[in-house]
Amino acid sequence: MKVLVMGGSGFLGRAVVETALAQGHEVTTFNRGRSGADVPGVEAVRGDREAPADLARLAEGRSWDVVVDTSGYVPRVVGESVRMLSGRAATYAFVSSVSAVDGFPAKPAVEEAPGWACAPDAGPDDGDYGVLKAGCERAVEQGFDGSALIVRPGVILGPHEDVARLPWWLTRISRGGRVLAPGDPSAPLQLVDARDVASFTLDQAARGASGDFLVTGPAGETTYGSWLAACVSATGSGAELVWVDDAFLVEREAGAFVELPLWSPPSEIRDHFWSVPTAKAEAAGLRTRPVAETVHDTWAWLREIPEDKRTYGKTNRHGMDAEKEAAILAAWDARSA
Template sequence: MNILVIGGSGFVGRAVVEAALARGHEVTTFNRGRSGADVPGVEAVRGDRESRADLERLAEGRSWDVVVDTCGYVPRVVGESVRALSGRAGLYAFVSSVSAVDGFPAKPVTEESEGWACAPDAGPDDGDYGVLKAGCERAVEQGFDGDVLIVRPGVILGPHEDVARLPWWLTRISRGGKVLAPGDPSAPLQLIDARDLAAFILDQAERGTTGSFLVAGPAGEITYGEWLEACVAATGSGAELVWVDDAFLVEHEAGAFVELPLWSPPAEARDNFWGVPTGRAVAAGLRIRPLEETVRDTWAWLREIPEDRRNYGTHNRHGMAPEKEAAILAAWEARSA
């Protein structure tokens, strides 16, 4: 197949490109050239998807079997891409998010759940991340003259992660010593490797599959404790995980999800967040690699980057300051004593 990847140099886009090339497909990437080096073997077209002239230059004289859009966040912007590429490809695969589902995570998600109310021409100030992702889905579904595949992933990890949840934990744990481990080690997580997401997208594209899929790791099979223990094992640091209960962390103003990546206090919404149904995707061939492999491979990639040059989040800087971690640990140990 001949595939166009919008993005293609960072995280999920890079995983799609590498997997597509490994399968023998021809790959064109379209990006500004700012997020990372091009994967060797692609035809790289430089341009900004917010520029109509750049989109017209991309489309002129070219056509593809599949477009994979890995970096669409604003419906109005995605709509411009869709209109420029409509008629130039047979299938448009859009990487959305489970956050696009109406009510998520305050209420349970089903595979038939509709997206948030958001117009297909909404601008960047017309909603939060999930609402705008729903509008992006509509921009693709209503504007593309051809087949459409919508993929709604949950939490994505793996090499080249730019959200930096796993990279921060690996960096912190690699320093050794006592590490603040948040909450209940048996709390469930639901994680997917970017490479498994990429393989699923390509599998469906090769079959010409259309429709919408929730794509995540298996619910209830991975715990927070197993995740952090895998980080200890991968780094070989011998770090000691000190598990501090949820109420104590809330009392000491520990920041959920960002300051302590993927931790949040107990709530019904947390159960919904880690309970995304994936039966449709599994039936379509979704395969999830072992957590230990994802952690090990991410550490192998990360350790080649000097610590002072590591990125701990494109939009939100993840991780707790060492001084605050030390203070909470000292207070926890004093209470225990």
């Protein structure tokens, strides 16, 4: 199969490229060459997807079986790629997000639910991340002459993660000592490895599948406690996890999701976030690896990067400052005493 990856050097895009090459596919990537090195074995085409001349140069004289778009965030921009590549491939696979589902996470995600209201030609200021992803989906579905495959992942982790939620936790835990562990260790999480998203997307594209799929790990697959325990095990640091009550953290203005990655206090929204249905994707062949394997492989990648060279998020810097962590732990100790 001939595969074009829009992106291909960053986190999920890189996983798609590496998986496609391992499966024996012929891979072309299209990116600006700024996010990372190309995976050896690809045909790398340099260009900006917002530049029509660059898109035209990409399309000229080339065709593929599938386009996998891992770098689309603005409907108007995605629409230009779709128009230029329509007729050049049989399937356009767009990696969206569960956040595109109308009403999520205030309402639970529903399989085959419509996306938020957003025009297929919307610009970058016409909505937030989830709304714009829904507009991107419409740009693909309405503009591509062929199969439109929409993949809506949940929280993606794994090697090369540039959102840096798991990398921050691994780095903090690798230092050892007493580590602030937030909330209830039995609180559920629902996570998926980028490599499993990549495999599912490519498998569906090879079958000529269309429609939308919610893609994440099965509900109840792991807990926050198991996840952090896997970090302790992978790093071999012997760190002591000190579980601090949700309400206590809220009182001390501990930041949900960003300052303490993937933690938030109990709420209906949290329940919805970690209970995304995946029956349709599983019936179509979705298989996900154990979370502990993802943690282990991410640490194997991360530990080769000097700690002072690690970054903790492209958009938001993830992680709590050491001084604040120490202050909260001291206050927690004093209350317990």
